[in-house]
Amino acid sequence: MKPFARLNKFLSKLPVNLVLIALILLWLVPTLGLFITSFRPREDVRTTGWWTIFREQQVVGQVEYETYCASCHGMDGAAIPQANLADPELMNAYARSNRLLVMLKQPLEDDSPHMVDPLLPENVNESLAILSPVHEYIGALSGEETKGSRLTLRNYADALVGYKGTQDYLTDCQEGVESTLVKFKCNISDLLNPEGMGSAFINTLIVAVPSTLLPIFFAAFAAYAFAWMDFKGRQWLFALLVGLQIIPLQMTLVPIARLYADLGLESTFVGIWLFHTGFGLPYAIYLMRNFLGGLPREVFESIYLDGANHWTAFWKLAIPLSMPAIASLGIFQFLWVWNDFLVAKIFLSSKPVLTVQITNLIDPRGANWHILTGAAFLSFIVPMIVFFAFQRYFVRGLLAGSVKG
Amino acid sequence: MASVTYKKVTKKFGDFTALNELDIEIQDKEFLVLVGPSGCGKTTALRCLAGLEEVTAGEVLIGDQVVNDIAPKDRDIAMVFQSYALYPHMTVFDNMAFGLKLRRVPKDQIKTRVEEAAKTLGIEHLLKRRPRELSGGQRQRVAVGRAIVREPKVFLFDEPLSNLDAKLRVQTRAEISRLHQRLQTTFIYVTHDQTEAMTMASRIAVMNKGLLQQLDTPQKLYDEPANLFVAGFIGSPAMNFFTARIKKDGQNLFVDTDDFAVKIPDHKLKVYEPLAGKEVIFGIRPEDIHNPEFAPPGIHAAPVEAKVDVTELMGNEIFLYMISGKNNFVARVDPRTRFKIEEKRQLFFNMDNFHIFDVSADAENPPAVR
Numbered sequence: 001m002k003p004f005a006r007l008n009k010f011l012s013k014l015p016v017n018l019v020l021i022a023l024i025l026l027w028l029v030p031t032l033g034l035f036i037t038s039f040r041p042r043e044d045v046r047t048t049g050w051w052t053i054f055r056e057q058q059v060v061g062q063v064e065y066e067t068y069c070a071s072c073h074g075m076d077g078a079a080i081p082q083a084n085l086a087d088p089e090l091m092n093a094y095a096r097s098n099r100l101l102v103m104l105k106q107p108l109e110d111d112s113p114h115m116v117d118p119l120l121p122e123n124v125n126e127s128l129a130i131l132s133p134v135h136e137y138i139g140a141l142s143g144e145e146t147k148g149s150r151l152t153l154r155n156y157a158d159a160l161v162g163y164k165g166t167q168d169y170l171t172d173c174q175e176g177v178e179s180t181l182v183k184f185k186c187n188i189s190d191l192l193n194p195e196g197m198g199s200a201f202i203n204t205l206i207v208a209v210p211s212t213l214l215p216i217f218f219a220a221f222a223a224y225a226f227a228w229m230d231f232k233g234r235q236w237l238f239a240l241l242v243g244l245q246i247i248p249l250q251m252t253l254v255p256i257a258r259l260y261a262d263l264g265l266e267s268t269f270v271g272i273w274l275f276h277t278g279f280g281l282p283y284a285i286y287l288m289r290n291f292l293g294g295l296p297r298e299v300f301e302s303i304y305l306d307g308a309n310h311w312t313a314f315w316k317l318a319i320p321l322s323m324p325a326i327a328s329l330g331i332f333q334f335l336w337v338w339n340d341f342l343v344a345k346i347f348l349s350s351k352p353v354l355t356v357q358i359t360n361l362i363d364p365r366g367a368n369w370h371i372l373t374g375a376a377f378l379s380f381i382v383p384m385i386v387f388f389a390f391q392r393y394f395v396r397g398l399l400a401g402s403v404k405g
Numbered sequence: 406m407a408s409v410t411y412k413k414v415t416k417k418f419g420d421f422t423a424l425n426e427l428d429i430e431i432q433d434k435e436f437l438v439l440v441g442p443s444g445c446g447k448t449t450a451l452r453c454l455a456g457l458e459e460v461t462a463g464e465v466l467i468g469d470q471v472v473n474d475i476a477p478k479d480r481d482i483a484m485v486f487q488s489y490a491l492y493p494h495m496t497v498f499d500n501m502a503f504g505l506k507l508r509r510v511p512k513d514q515i516k517t518r519v520e521e522a523a524k525t526l527g528i529e530h531l532l533k534r535r536p537r538e539l540s541g542g543q544r545q546r547v548a549v550g551r552a553i554v555r556e557p558k559v560f561l562f563d564e565p566l567s568n569l570d571a572k573l574r575v576q577t578r579a580e581i582s583r584l585h586q587r588l589q590t591t592f593i594y595v596t597h598d599q600t601e602a603m604t605m606a607s608r609i610a611v612m613n614k615g616l617l618q619q620l621d622t623p624q625k626l627y628d629e630p631a632n633l634f635v636a637g638f639i640g641s642p643a644m645n646f647f648t649a650r651i652k653k654d655g656q657n658l659f660v661d662t663d664d665f666a667v668k669i670p671d672h673k674l675k676v677y678e679p680l681a682g683k684e685v686i687f688g689i690r691p692e693d694i695h696n697p698e699f700a701p702p703g704i705h706a707a708p709v710e711a712k713v714d715v716t717e718l719m720g721n722e723i724f725l726y727m728i729s730g731k732n733n734f735v736a737r738v739d740p741r742t743r744f745k746i747e748e749k750r751q752l753f754f755n756m757d758n759f760h761i762f763d764v765s766a767d768a769e770n771p772p773a774v775r
Binding site: 304 | 455456457476477478480483484486488489490491492504507508551555
């Protein structure tokens with residue numbers, strides 16, 4: 001009977017496990033794809049899928065190289081000392097295959113054509129189709145882009161500084177491309193370029209931290225009063241506050257935008273702090289009150305008898321005991337503010353936060369795909385850290401309102 | 406150190422009257438126990454004194470001062486709760502020192518006072534621990550320690566032993582009594598457990614339904630309960646009650662229950678003569694019912710026949726559950742008694758100790774006549 005029992009146990013759990021695994025894959029695979037894509041060079045992103053990096057690395061362009069170049073440059077590329085293809089310095093000048101093509105179209109010093117046998121096709125696209133693998137092969141030869149060459153951090157650099165050109169930021173700086181130099185200084189200060197994710201990151205921090213702390217701070221005071229102070233209309237006021245949660249945020253955008261315009265708060269950090277605080281408060285008060293109200297009454301009575309007034313009881317007892325609730329509330333509010341797009345887009349248009357900056361980065365025609373992936377990952381590094389650092393509070397936080405202890 | 410006075414204190418929660426014109430005077434240094442069934446208002450009385458509830462009417466005095474409008478923190482009282490109510494995030498030392506810190510007692514003095522209290526209670530090795538690392542008994546001691554370091558005028562205990570196991574309860578009971586002797590302060594102690602009340606109190610206040618039933622020393626309460634409720638509440642097993650009629654037969658008075666009649670001794674005739682012919686409740690404690698073989702000499706014994714229903718051997722005594730007609734009663738007899746179940750036997754009622762409650766005076770809670 002025993003082996004059957006184990007088999008039965010396995011089978012009975014199988015559907016649940018399968019569904020679970022399917023769900024996890026459903027979420028994880030696209031994220032993984034995005035993550036891998038964010039490390040792939042612009043060219044690769046355009047031509048192949050992210051999963052191809054798991055294929056065995058075949059030597060790209062070897063056949064083409066042998067056909068077109070090996071006769072003069074030799075198999076190792078070093079046959080002509082003046083034009084040593086294995087020299088990284090030389091290859092740096094031709095970071096892209098179209099540059100290589102331009103050079104190859106020019107005749108050599110003795111006026112003979114660069115490539116004799118066979119000649120590249122007249123059509124540019126056709127030649128590029130050949131040159132692209134050759135270019136890569138030479139790159140591999142020169143050792144500049146070694147085996148892991150197909151992964152790069154350049155997308156992240158582009159996203160951080162907000163580069164929107166045709167190559168990438170680091171190459172442009174090396175080559176001194178003029179259009180790039182107008183906008184960038186090619187030093188560390190570029191990280192603060194207002195069009196980049198770097199400055200957006202700082203903006204987001206400036207928005208998110210006070211927008212998290214302020215509602216928790218006010219909610220803690222209110223929750224203590226609702227839970228432990230006796231005053232007229234306490235229940236009604238609490239019900240009213242909790243009821244405020246039903247007001248959809250979107251409905252208030254226009255009136256508040258007009259109000260802010262009158263008060264001169266449009267596109268200021270103070271304005272967005274107030275907005276997030278206001279919309280965070282009802283739920284924060286609700287959760288904190290239920291948590292504080294669930295603490296044993298005797299402990300509070302004890303502290304009053306010990307000589308404490310409400311102020312002391314709040315700081316010395318209520319706050320330390322409600323740390324789990326504060327932590328989970330903080331996490332939720334922080335993530336909500338961090339990921340908010342709508343409010344930031346409307347009330348802080350001049351100082352874009354991460355979510356808004358991402359939309360600024362992509363070309364409307366979908367050109368800067370590779371930057372988008374990097375930018376997306378930059379934007380959720382912090383939420384990931386927050387989640388993994390405080391994940392035990394997530395479960396507790398979900399239960400905080402409903403279950404005692 | 407101070408006396409405590411309740412002057413016609415009434416407390417209402419909506420329509421429910423928790424305390425009904427409670428009048429108690431508690432002397433300085435007294436150990437008063439408030440006892441009663443749950444919901445009788447004893448805890449409410451304590452909380453009104455602590456200032457955790459506002460009284461609806463009447464006055465509460467500590468010493469000569471009316472404290473109705475004084476905040477709990479300024480009443481100078483300490484309370485030990487049933488759940489101990491320790492501060493879970495503080496060490497034992499901080500738990501005990503907290504009240505002193507709030508009162509701005511100098512640090513070195515706090516240290517000596519806490520350590521001294523800890524030593525008295527045998528918890529000096531626990532001072533660095535947190536409440537969750539302590540057993541129930543240890544937590545209870547910390548709660549007591551937190552109260553005594555403050556040296557308050559009045560100590561309040563709200564069923565502090567009910568969360569302890571039986572053995573620890575007996576031990577702690579004695580310790581609290583000793584503490585009272587040593588501190589020479591007013592103790593007010595709430596419990597539903599009459600054993601605690603009897604063993605510790607200098608006086609006991611029995612309460613029921615918000616009303617004070619009797620306020621007396623434990624012995625007096627046991628020997629001369631003022632009414633049916635007190636008689637039934639104090640003592641375990643509880644007093645036996647029989648509805649009966651007082652019958653006069655020439656010079657003699659009898660208590661007649663239809664099933665049996667017992668003669669009232671001559672020296673008590675005067676007291677009960679006025680009740681002749683009236684309906685009463687006759688009460689007698691189980692230990693005043695004897696097996697005739699082992700009955701002490703010199704008592705006014707009245708024989709009663711009854712059938713044995715159940716016997717419970719306790720070792721030092723035997724509880725007999727007897728049936729006599731429509732009446733059931735319990736006898737607490739000598740352990741050498743060998744009665745068999747279903748047997749009809751004769752027992753002696755000791756008529757030196759019995760109680761008559763006059764139903765005509767108050768049908769619900771008839772007062773004792775003596």
